[in-house]
Amino acid sequence: MVKLFSFxxxxxxxxxxxxxxxxRDYAIELGVIQPLIEFxxxxxxxxxxxxxxxxxxxxxxxxxxxxxLNAVQDILPALKYLLSFVDITV
Numbered sequence: 001m002v003k004l005f006s007f008x009x010x011x012x013x014x015x016x017x018x019x020x021x022x023x024r025d026y027a028i029e030l031g032v033i034q035p036l037i038e039f040x041x042x043x044x045x046x047x048x049x050x051x052x053x054x055x056x057x058x059x060x061x062x063x064x065x066x067x068x069l070n071a072v073q074d075i076l077p078a079l080k081y082l083l084s085f086v087d088i089t090v
Contacts, residue, residue, distance in 0.1 A: 021062040028059070028071050037078045046087050053082055 032055075039052045056075060060067055067075075 021065055024059060024062055025065075025068070028068065033059070033071055033074045037074065040078050040081060049082075049085070050087075056082070 036052055036055055040049065056078060059075065
């Protein structure tokens with residue numbers, strides 16, 4: 001299952017989230033943030049966690065327009081956890 005989601009993140013979200021704020025906002029409207037946050041657990045394989053981190057970073061990447069405030073509020077606790085993670089590639 002993790003491999004399936006990993007593939008999903010790498011291929012599908014690359015096109016959606018890396019293509020600009022319009023598709024980013026659409027993905028947020030579809031509810032992408034909550035499932036991403038739920039993936040961040042202590043027992044998640046680090047390779048999968050790296051992919052989840054990559055998606056979250058892409059959500060935050062575009063600044064014009066900025067990420068909606070409610071999305072920032074949802075993502076901040078996850079970012080706090082990821083910043084304290086031992087693996088520097090996360």
